Amino acid sequence: MGEDTKKFRRRAEARPDEVLDAALAVFVEKGFAAAKVDEVARAAGVSKGLVYLYFPSKEALLEGIVKRALAPVADHAVEGLAHFDGDPREAITMLLTILCRQLSDPAKLAVPKLVLSEVVRFPELAAMYRREVLDKVRPALEGMVARGVANGQLRPIDPEMAVRSIIGPLMAHIAMSELFDIRPDDGLAMERLLKSHLDILFYGMSEARP
Amino acid sequence: MGEDTKKFRRRAEARPDEVLDAALAVFVEKGFAAAKVDEVARAAGVSKGLVYLYFPSKEALLEGIVKRALAPVADHAVEGLAHFDGDPREAITMLLTILCRQLSDPAKLAVPKLVLSEVVRFPELAAMYRREVLDKVRPALEGMVARGVANGQLRPIDPEMAVRSIIGPLMAHIAMSELFDIRPDDGLAMERLLKSHLDILFYGMSEARP
Amino acid sequence: MGEDTKKFRRRAEARPDEVLDAALAVFVEKGFAAAKVDEVARAAGVSKGLVYLYFPSKEALLEGIVKRALAPVADHAVEGLAHFDGDPREAITMLLTILCRQLSDPAKLAVPKLVLSEVVRFPELAAMYRREVLDKVRPALEGMVARGVANGQLRPIDPEMAVRSIIGPLMAHIAMSELFDIRPDDGLAMERLLKSHLDILFYGMSEARP
Amino acid sequence: MGEDTKKFRRRAEARPDEVLDAALAVFVEKGFAAAKVDEVARAAGVSKGLVYLYFPSKEALLEGIVKRALAPVADHAVEGLAHFDGDPREAITMLLTILCRQLSDPAKLAVPKLVLSEVVRFPELAAMYRREVLDKVRPALEGMVARGVANGQLRPIDPEMAVRSIIGPLMAHIAMSELFDIRPDDGLAMERLLKSHLDILFYGMSEARP
DNA sequence: CATGAATGAGATTTCATTCAT
């Protein structure tokens, strides 16, 4: 006598999440400014008024979306990196593999996309994202690269800049696909990108060392 | 050559351009949706009515900005690439060097930034950008990589994916700096990025080939 | 006589009254239009739904407040006046003394205050007030003054206008204190006002008759 | 060549005043909260948007009304009182005569009426009114009464309380007429009120001194 | 009786666009 009655009970607890789901979908499709609260409500299957019952403003929806998405991300993924002391190449391979898998899921991709396009109007979003995600992942990566260089496992490269080389190709792939609709013939091709990226990242494009 | 006449002449002719400059500045600062035509007019030092004399709508300003910026870009840069048959590494070095220099200029960076954040609301912008820039540069790059592989100058890599590795780290660098305010201690550090990027791109991070 | 039962009993019976008390407090503090039914409910310690169980609408609360306050007022006070045939000055003194004592109690003052500020939006309130209070007190007072003039106890004054002189200074005192926060140094100073008012009302400000 | 062209010229300068006139009329009729900005605009013969061109919010209209009304009032009327050193009875007679004349004009009466009914929601209005009008008039009156008492022209009365006796009957008359629709048979009867009030104020209601 | 989640009509406010001058 729990599951059954739930159907009849008001779904008060689930509602804010449902509204955020709907808002995310609508915001990503139309952009925050062009999205109407009415549309969000309709997409969530509720009335406009209900949206305002849980969120004090349209902006609060945006904030809510990002906060909710950020909560679990950060520590979870970083734990591994920070205390990893094996071959950095393995760690990077694993990190990028996980990242690729995550970003293949449109639902997971939606939040970063939204942050990207609203960053100009709402710099706090960027700050939040930076604080919760980037400022944790980036130093961990840099440290790992630095250790690899010290170990002699990696060539003497600039750890701070190397992070751009690790993450950039993935970004470019996503951007080309999602923003400019430039996709390989075989679809999203995440595995192909990953294989090529890791190959070039570790061993370079050149046939011979200079 | 009286200053007066020159000013007057140039003004009359250059007005639409000045309006576009103002619009670009305002749009980049506040985002297209949040920018008011009034602000654009004020920034251009003209009246609101005059803006509508030159451009039929607010959207037309956005279009105008992108069109104007795109016109010279494409062919200019690509000419070299398409018919280049020397060492692809030299070509890539040159391309990225030019690109870095361009993007160090905030004025030049503004348009891609604007396109990026308005792409969701105005897919035509993305299409234009793709048609005029990406669809010209990308195949040229791919072809060059393919030739390098065929030549034996490059390792047997996937040309289509390699493009992501060439362009991605630069994108990541710009994104971190411009969107998330993550900058190396020594400022924009474009040269440092370029040096690191080319080094890793060509020779990889690994100490030893597998 | 257990406290518990008493409480429960009284509660069930007294609920509408408690709601009206809460409504009065909230309406006086924020004004009828700005007051939210939710606040009234919270102030009464009940749910919003319950308020609507007792009163069909927000307006009905206002009406209820005024009706409840008016019921006992009128006849009670007037009885004496109408059939009084002693010195009118004594009657006026007594009336004003009682009135002053009543209006010193913020709870008693609340209703007239509310009526006063909502009279524009709800002329029926004014009509009710007039019917139940003013139209009973005023003629009684006028009659008494007329009798006093006829008796020779009062100078030949205009009874209809004299009513304004009797009641006005009290109104002015309340208005200055409650609306404009203009208070003598010694607080509400009702006794001082009453003393001064009666002195001037009966004997005038002038040293000598003309 | 001034008056003629004015018709065709936009009435930009007169507009804010016209809007305030309309707002005052609508606010007094319906009350601030119940009045819709649309109605104000219609009453002013302009569009809703124009109202917001001159006033940033509905509340600003209210403020604007009171500020405009207050500007000329204060000093104008007080000058006379403060430096008057003749018979205080003459001064009071003059003051009340002027006041009565002013308040007979519905347009002049409108602002105090509005302030009265919105005082609860907007205490700043009361503060403004107090600062600009009451705090100037009241001390002047008190001083004059005190001088009269010192002179022997007035009986030994309490100057602070006497102010209530001077102003109150007028207030009561207006309140009865405007709020409760209680009017003598001969209409507004301002002169009758004034005559009766001054008679009682100076010489009292009593036939004989005690 | 009692609750409070849910609704939706309606209000305020914004701003792209027009057009008389």
Place this chain on the structure above:
DNA sequence: GATGAATGAAATCTCATTCAT
């Protein structure tokens, strides 16, 4: 050409009222 007063459609947000539980 140039202005900026004026418009009104459309968006956000509020809150009295309802009703399933």
